[in-house]
Amino acid sequence: MIARVHLTRGSAWQATAAYREALAMAEPDGNAQVVAQAWAGLARACYADDPAEAARYAELSLTLPSAAGPVTGELAAGWVALCSGDTASAARYAADVRSEAGRRRDPAGLAEAMELAALAAYRGDAAAVPGRPAARRAAGLVEAAAVWADMGSEVALATNALLRARHAGDRLSEDVARQRLHRLGVCDDAWHIAGPLAAIGPPPVPEVAVQTLGHLAVLLSGTPVPPAGWQSRKARELVKVLAGQLGRPVTRTTLAALLWPQTPPEVANRRLSVLISTVRAVLDPARRHPANRFLVTDPSSVRLNTENVVLDTVRFHDAACAAIAADAAVEGSRDAAAGVDVVARLEVVVGMYTGDFGDDGELTGEWSERPRAAFAELHRDVIRTLARRCLRLDRCDAAAGWYLRLIGEDGYDESAHLGLIAALSAAGRHGEARRRYHDYAKRMHEIDVRPAPFSTT
Known part of the structure; x- marks a missing residue:
């Protein structure tokens, strides 16, 4: 019925x-x-x-x-x-x-x-x-x-x-x-x-979740911390630096020099101790937990406790690596269902990347640029893997769409250009494939790279 x-x-x-x-x-x-x-x-x-x-x-x-x-x-x-x-x-x-x-x-x-x-x-x-x-x-x-x-x-x-x-x-x-x-x-x-x-039941809502792919957001049991709850911009910067390290510890000396570069080390270290207390108050405003539950410190270093803090950077990194490994595991397999499952996994991971790391511009310099570049490149690796897997499954139009996305982000990505040409050719769109080859050749000449010969395979 x-x-x-x-x-x-x-x-x-x-x-x-x-x-x-x-x-x-x-x-x-x-x-x-x-x-x-x-x-x-x-x-x-x-x-x-x-x-x-x-x-x-x-x-x-x-x-x-x-x-x-x-x-x-x-x-x-x-x-x-x-x-x-x-x-x-x-x-x-x-x-x-x-x-x-x-x-x-x-x-x-x-x-x-x-x-x-x-x-x-x-x-x-x-x-x-x-x-x-x-x-x-x-x-x-x-x-x-x-x-x-x-x-x-x-x-x-x-x-x-x-x-x-x-x-x-x-x-x-x-x-x-x-x-x-x-x-x-x-x-x-x-x-x-x-x-x-x-x-x-639905997935449990974490006590503390930190989102740094895009604009910074810290959620306490699903509720965002309002701007007024931070007390200082430095507190936000400290959380971003630690989130970019995927839970790895950062030395106190490094953090003090990063956050207060023009300040004498002994003064900067005292300020860091105060800032750590501020961040702990943001993450646990009712002070219901031990000090190290969310932010772990020792005499020499500081890190976010990823056992109790959900970081979108960690989720994306781990999921991306797992999905790429799953794709490699089915390489050469004739099991189409396994390939379809890999595509679904890769598509979910692409959706996890909600923006470049620290995209709000509050944090600058090496400690933002290095993780931003690493996460962006991993995101591109996921899309590239997804495009190749779609092409192997004869999902040519989907593959072309993913390759176009890569080219839109980097017009000089040679492998993306060649992948797009192959996808269009496999779909029988030979005229468009030829036009895309001319675009590719022009781009390569601009950077003094000899283009690969045109191929329909």
């Missing part, structure tokens, strides 16, 4: 309306099967607004017979229980559904039961460390993924990929899966429907 489509796409309000309409039509006719399905759907759709009502609907769905047996109702009851924190009931429902779905040869019910069981175990032991129990949970999710793949259920498969990424702590894979769900038409309201996404 259409209500199920709305539920799958995460449209809770539309699903609720459709299920209520189905109830209004089925109850007078005594159609127990439709009524049971509608109550189960309502239990999941209305959970965020009224958990108690959702539990009541789930119980009602189990009182009526259905052609699918108790699978639909027990899954609804299991997800409502899990989202409400009742892991024991969720695990019990998962076991019952797994048995019943197996008996009825219901692969969708079986896969969902495996996910419910895995997440119930995960929620029931949130403090679990890597080991055999964690491996069993992961195995259940992997087994469910295989079932969804056999069924060709793209939304369920993308959801499962997100579950596995969260279980593994792989933020990049989680972002890729979330983007895939959006492309499949699943809206953000899906996180409020009793099901796997609501069970794991």
Whole structure:
């Protein structure tokens, strides 16, 4: 029914309306099967607004017979229980559904039961460390993924990929899966429907996040620190310098000389000590944590504690390196699906680069220019890798677009020019490829570089 489509796409309000309409039509006719399905759907759709009502609907769905047996109702009851924190009931429902779905040869019910069981175990032991129990949970999710793949259920498969990424702590894979769900038409309201996404919840909001790709922003539990909260421009500069070092320590002597170049060293060092206290007050205004929780200092150095501070520079750097390595790992492989997954990863990483490091111009000199150049070059490496992978997958127009982006940033990038010509030729756009070759040759002559001969391969 259409209500199920709305539920799958995460449209809770539309699903609720459709299920209520189905109830209004089925109850007078005594159609127990439709009524049971509608109550189960309502239990999941209305959970965020009224958990108690959702539990009541789930119980009602189990009182009526259905052609699918108790699978639909027990899954609804299991997800409502899990989202409400009742892991024991969720695990019990998962076991019952797994048995019943197996008996009825219901692969969708079986896969969902495996996910419910895995997440119930995960929620029931949130403090679990890597080991055999964690491996069993992961195995259940992997087994469910295989079932969804056999069924060709793209939304369920993308959801499962997100579950596995969260279980593994792989933020990049989680972002890729979330983007895939959006492309499949699943809206953000899906996180409020009793099901796997609501069970794991959205990504946790970090206590402290520092964004320096573009303009500086420091967020405390998701709330930006206002300009007046900084007390001094030097405090902002110190945070930027440390963010550019990806959590590596910087000596006190270096920081003092950088921030107060015309000041005697002993005076600059005293000012640095005061500035460190100022930054700590910005990052922890209520002073609820030990001094080194966010900003770590010792007698000789200072660094941001990347265990407790989320840096966009670190996220971008690590994700970019991982995506480029993933591309290298599938080089020469005939597995097209692996190449498509690499493209998705690279596209997510490109989106992480929200601007050049310290683009607001507050910090100048070597300590801003070096990281700015390094991050910008890594960003270009990601785009270049993405363009090449698209070309290998015969996504010629996409490859051409990425190469054009590289040329727009650096008109003398020879490899980007040659890649663009190859992409246009592969797409059958030979006239445009020839025109682009003339542009390339002109650029190379301007810098006294001999252009490569024109080639359509």
